[in-house]
Amino acid sequence: MASTSDDIIKNSNGLGYTASSAAHPETLIKPPAAPSKGQDTIEVRLEFGGGLHLLFSSQPRHTINLPRFVPDSDASPPQPVNMRYLVKWMKGNLLSEREEMFGDGDGVRPGILVLINDADWELEGELEYELRDRDEVVFISTLHGG
Amino acid sequence: MSCGNVQDVPEVDVDGVQAEPEKVTMPRKKRVRRIDKSLCQRCQATKSMYIIRNVTYCKECFDAAFYSRISKTLNPALKGFDSFTSSRKSYLLNGSRAPRQTGDAVLALSSGAGSTSMVEMLVSREFIGKGDGKIADLTKGEREVVWDKGWVVYVEFAGVLEGVDDRSEIVKQWVDGLGPGIRYVGLRAEDVFDAGLKGRLHRLGSGLDGVTPTGGENGATVALDVTDPDLPLFSVPESSSSTTTPLEHLRALISSLPPASRPALLSSILNSLLTVAAQTLPNITHLLLGETSTRQASRLIAGTALGKGWSLPLELNTVHRLDERLTRLKPMKDVTTKEAAIYCHLRGLSGWTRNERRWELAGPKGKRDARGKGAVSSLEQLTEHFIAGLSVTHPATVSTINRTGDKLVYPGLGKGNIPDCPVCQLPVDPSALQWKSRTALTSLPNKILPGSTAPVSAPADRADGVTRSHHMIEAQPWTGDGPHDNLAPLLCYGCLTTFTPPTVVSKAVKAEAKPVELPIWISDNIARARKEVGRGEMRQQIGEFLLDGQE
Numbered sequence: 165m166a167s168t169s170d171d172i173i174k175n176s177n178g179l180g181y182t183a184s185s186a187a188h189p190e191t192l193i194k195p196p197a198a199p200s201k202g203q204d205t206i207e208v209r210l211e212f213g214g215g216l217h218l219l220f221s222s223q224p225r226h227t228i229n230l231p232r233f234v235p236d237s238d239a240s241p242p243q244p245v246n247m248r249y250l251v252k253w254m255k256g257n258l259l260s261e262r263e264e265m266f267g268d269g270d271g272v273r274p275g276i277l278v279l280i281n282d283a284d285w286e287l288e289g290e291l292e293y294e295l296r297d298r299d300e301v302v303f304i305s306t307l308h309g310g
Numbered sequence: 311m312s313c314g315n316v317q318d319v320p321e322v323d324v325d326g327v328q329a330e331p332e333k334v335t336m337p338r339k340k341r342v343r344r345i346d347k348s349l350c351q352r353c354q355a356t357k358s359m360y361i362i363r364n365v366t367y368c369k370e371c372f373d374a375a376f377y378s379r380i381s382k383t384l385n386p387a388l389k390g391f392d393s394f395t396s397s398r399k400s401y402l403l404n405g406s407r408a409p410r411q412t413g414d415a416v417l418a419l420s421s422g423a424g425s426t427s428m429v430e431m432l433v434s435r436e437f438i439g440k441g442d443g444k445i446a447d448l449t450k451g452e453r454e455v456v457w458d459k460g461w462v463v464y465v466e467f468a469g470v471l472e473g474v475d476d477r478s479e480i481v482k483q484w485v486d487g488l489g490p491g492i493r494y495v496g497l498r499a500e501d502v503f504d505a506g507l508k509g510r511l512h513r514l515g516s517g518l519d520g521v522t523p524t525g526g527e528n529g530a531t532v533a534l535d536v537t538d539p540d541l542p543l544f545s546v547p548e549s550s551s552s553t554t555t556p557l558e559h560l561r562a563l564i565s566s567l568p569p570a571s572r573p574a575l576l577s578s579i580l581n582s583l584l585t586v587a588a589q590t591l592p593n594i595t596h597l598l599l600g601e602t603s604t605r606q607a608s609r610l611i612a613g614t615a616l617g618k619g620w621s622l623p624l625e626l627n628t629v630h631r632l633d634e635r636l637t638r639l640k641p642m643k644d645v646t647t648k649e650a651a652i653y654c655h656l657r658g659l660s661g662w663t664r665n666e667r668r669w670e671l672a673g674p675k676g677k678r679d680a681r682g683k684g685a686v687s688s689l690e691q692l693t694e695h696f697i698a699g700l701s702v703t704h705p706a707t708v709s710t711i712n713r714t715g716d717k718l719v720y721p722g723l724g725k726g727n728i729p730d731c732p733v734c735q736l737p738v739d740p741s742a743l744q745w746k747s748r749t750a751l752t753s754l755p756n757k758i759l760p761g762s763t764a765p766v767s768a769p770a771d772r773a774d775g776v777t778r779s780h781h782m783i784e785a786q787p788w789t790g791d792g793p794h795d796n797l798a799p800l801l802c803y804g805c806l807t808t809f810t811p812p813t814v815v816s817k818a819v820k821a822e823a824k825p826v827e828l829p830i831w832i833s834d835n836i837a838r839a840r841k842e843v844g845r846g847e848m849r850q851q852i853g854e855f856l857l858d859g860q861e
Contacts, residue, residue, distance in 0.1 A: 213660030214423060214651060224661045275698030277651050283359045284652075287347060287366065304660050306647040307698060308422060308605070308667055 205229045206297040208250065210258075213304035216276065221260045228258070230295065247280070248291040250301065266303075275307040360652055364705060369656065376645065376653050380431060384408065384641040387629045388456065388596075408456050410445075413595030413635075415457040416495075416588040419464045421481050422665045423650040424642050425600030429462060430657055432598075432641075433488050441491040455491075457596070462488075463495045463587045465580055469557050470499055470564055471671040477664065484662065495591070497583050499576065502829035503556035511590040532833040533825035534797055536566045537811050541797035543836065544825045559827050564673040566826045567809070573669040573688040574616060574808040578734050582831045585735070588636055597638045604647035604697060606640075607711040612693040618804035621736035623718040646701075646708060731802035732835030733809075742803035800839055 210226040217224040233242035234249055248270050255267050266273060271291050278285040279302040280293055295301075345351065350358045350368035352375065358366035367375060388408030415438065419425045432438050439455030446452035462485045468476040478496045485494040495514060501507045533544040560579075564572055588597040601609070606626060613622045624630055630638045642650065647665070654660045670691055700707040720737075722728045728737040739745075798806060828836075 211661070213655060214663050214665035217661075273698075274702040275695070277648055279652075279655065282369075282655075283357075284361050286361050287358055302655065302660070304423075304651045304655060305665050306423060306604070306651045308647075308665050308694060 204232050206232050206245070206295060206299075208295055209298070209300040210254075211300065211302045213302060214277075214306060216266070216303050216305040219261055219266055220254075220258050226258060228253075244294045246291065246295060247278075247285065247289075247293045247301075250295060251291070272303065273307075275305065277304040277306055278302070279304070362646065362649055363709065372649075372652065373656070376427075376649055377431065377435060379644050379649075380428070380641050381407070383628060383643050384437075384639065387639055387641075407454070410454055411457050411595055413457070413593045414459040414461065414591075415596045415598055416461045416463055416584070416591060416594050417598050418584050418600065419462045419481065419485070420600070420667065421464070421477060421663055422600070422667070423647060423654045423660075423663050424602040424605065424645070426659055426663050427645075427650040427653040427657075428598065428600035428642050429485075429488070429492075430659065431653070432460070433492060438489075439491050440489060441493075458491070460492050461495050461587070461591055461594070462492055463497060463584055465497045465499060465583050467499045467576065467667065467669070467672075470560055470576075470673070471668055474668055474671060480662070495587055497587065498557075499579050499583070500556040500560045502579050502582060502831060503559040503827070505830060507586065507830075508590050511587055515590065515592040531827055531830070532836055533827045534809075535825045536809055539798070539811060541801075541809055542825075543795060543797055546827055554827075560829075561673070563826045563828070567673070568811070569670070569673065569675065570688050571808045571810075572672045573690045574804070575733075576669050576672060577690075578805070578808075579829065582735065582829070585632060585636075586831065589633070595635060595637065597632065597636060599638065599640050600642050600650075601640050602642045602645050602647045602650055603712050604701065604708055606643060606715065607708045608690070608694045608697045610711055610715040611697065612690045613804070615689045615693065616804045617807045618734075618736075618802070620721060620739035620742075621731075621734070621802060621804075622715075623720040624736055626715045626718065643712075648701075729800075729839060730835070731805050732797070732800050732832050732839060733805040734802060735831075735835070736802060738800070738802045742801065742806055743799055745803060797836070800836065 206229070208228050208230055210228060212220055212224050220226065230245050230250065230253060232244065234245055237243050251267065251270065251272060255263060259266055264273075266276070268274065272278060278290075280288045281300055282302075285293060347361070347366050348358055349366070350356045350371050351366050352371035353368060356368035356370070359369055360367045360372050362372075362375075385406060385408045388411065417425070417429050417432065419429055436453050437456045438460040439458045441459040443458055446454040448454065464478060464481045464485070466476055466478045468474045468478075478498075482494050482496060485492060493514075495511070497507075504510075531546045533546045535542050535544070564575065567575060584597060584599075588594045610622065610626060613619070613625065618625065628640050628643050632638055651660065651663075651665070654663050670688055697708060697711075722737050728740065730736060731738045797809070801809065
């Protein structure tokens with residue numbers, strides 16, 4: 165269920181999060197997702213662990229901007245960008261070597277753990293998760309090789 | 311609500327007695343407990359963050375479950391299964407903290423998620439003390455440590471893996487920051503050729519400088535011709551081996567093996583270095599490995615494929631006694647790699663860990679890669695990918711494989727003293743060579759080369775300073791007696807397949823091939839096996855003069 169700005173106003177303690185979420189920062193209410201006028205991109209932070217950064221120009225952290233809606237899509241209403249789009253975008257724009265070590269079909273290779281805002285992506289809908297502004301996605305390789 | 315079937319006429323049995331009409335009811339729907347996966351299934355109050363084996367956890371509950379899983383494996387093992395009796399069962403299995411151990415622990419660290427989370431947890435949960443010998447005052451709520459001191463042993467393989475960075479300094483920095491009770495021991499894969507390794511470890515352990523390094527047991531090194539299926543052994547004069555560095559020796563050995571066999575050799579090197587460190591450092595009673603259940607499942611399948619079935623139960627055991635003093639433990643056995651990776655992420659260590667050890671990069675690339683038949687070259691790697699795929703499509707499979715592994719029993723129990731394989735140091739399958747000779751056409755000791763009439767005989771002396779120690783003998787299944795000029799009869803089936811040369815070796819390659827020196831631990835074990843056989847021979851010779859009790 166998406167939080168609205170009304171929810172924030174009703175439950176807010178003035179600190180930007182609800183009292184119940186204070187003990188558990190993972191339940192922090194996100195800022196309203198509605199884009200402001202003229203804003204058509206979202207910022208996504210990417211982090212790589214377990215040695216996976218070696219495939220991404222050896223940089224453990226990246227901050228990227230994605231279009232809010234999937235470009236060149238005939239869908240009506242426009243489709244918000246999701247993890248499927250992000251993985252595809254990463255393969256085309258960020259991955260510097262050995263694509264087979266990261267991707268598998270539309271998704272990521274088995275053995276790569278994905279956390280969206282610190283939560284397991286299996287609980288968030290995996291590839292169908294719709295990305296929001298300032299989301300943080302962590303990819304950790306658990307494959308050991310050898 | 312029931313709906314009796316009114317149309318049914320009560321049946322009359324043969325005695326004319328009317329049978330009791332059976333009440334037919336609508337089958338009651340089995341109540342299915344709906345689980346809200348958005349909530350933590352443990353505390354039922356907080357948003358779930360992680361899903362492990364179909365159970366959802368919030369952060370706090372994940373942390374608690376992780377600790378509980380490790381302590382339930384570790385504590386019973388330390389409480390002493392030797393004295394396991396039914397009356398002590400609840401005490402042993404309740405997961406309460408194990409008593410203080412008499413010695414210290416060696417923690418094997420690869421900087422992967424499994425071993426990193428193990429080391430971090432053992433230190434943060436005060437399983438390892440501060441090395442000051444302090445006894446906790448339980449009346450003041452202090453927690454008793456299990457080991458007074460811990461040695462973290464890291465083995466660097468960068469020297470033999472092309473393009474892999476040396477991380478020993480980074481690892482050392484992290485280990486040094488863990489606290490006063492933890493000491494860092496940095497080893498390199500090529501140390502298996504370093505005669506001064508034990509001396510270095512002694513010096514490190516005692517904190518004394520100037521102790522004379524002690525080398526291998528016999529000081530002599532042995533070389534091996536890996537192009538011959540019999541694996542003939544050669545003795546190497548000390549003068550010829552001293553000019554080459556340990557790293558060059560290791561690279562030569564790795565290059566001489568087929569690419570698919572190299573990870574198995576590197577695994578044996580890792581095991582041998584960890585064992586040497588644990589046996590040489592002072593007062594060590596436990597060697598702890600961070601092998602997760604995912605790796606165990608992979609090891610089980612790969613070990614089966616590699617022909618290690620005979621000793622596999624010993625390799626998979628949570629508790630394995632290496633000698634009278636030293637026990638190897640696998641406290642992470644019930645933790646998946648995913649859990650370990652999440653734990654490291656929660657501790658801010660996921661950027662630091664390296665889960666890929668990339669052993670497939672050791673040595674020159676094989677022809678398969680050049681022909682584009684796929685980069686995967688070892689059974690270990692293939693198995694790992696298979697297990698990773700299974701854990702996504704069939705999430706319960708990893709634990710099922712491990713449960714099967716737990717049921718395996720070592721077949722050599724009660725069969726007397728079975729010799730150990732000089733490479734993997736696990737008991738040798740007595741019929742390994744016979745089995746090999748039945749299944750593969752690899753041993754042809756007296757084969758005749760096309761165009762020649764005489765059997766191939768090894769040159770007596772070589773220009774490179776390597777000489778045959780004995781005349782070549784015909785390869786025969788080892789019966790437990792007789793001298794060993796070949797390595798093959800001493801090896802277990804798994805190591806035999808590791809050292810087996812490719813089926814087709816070109817004449818040019820064979821002509822160029824030189825015997826490669828074997829690591830010190832293998833040379834020592836071969837020497838020990840020879841001594842034991844020598845004793846056996848002597849016993850045979852004087853057997854008729856011995857009294858019954860003396861045999």
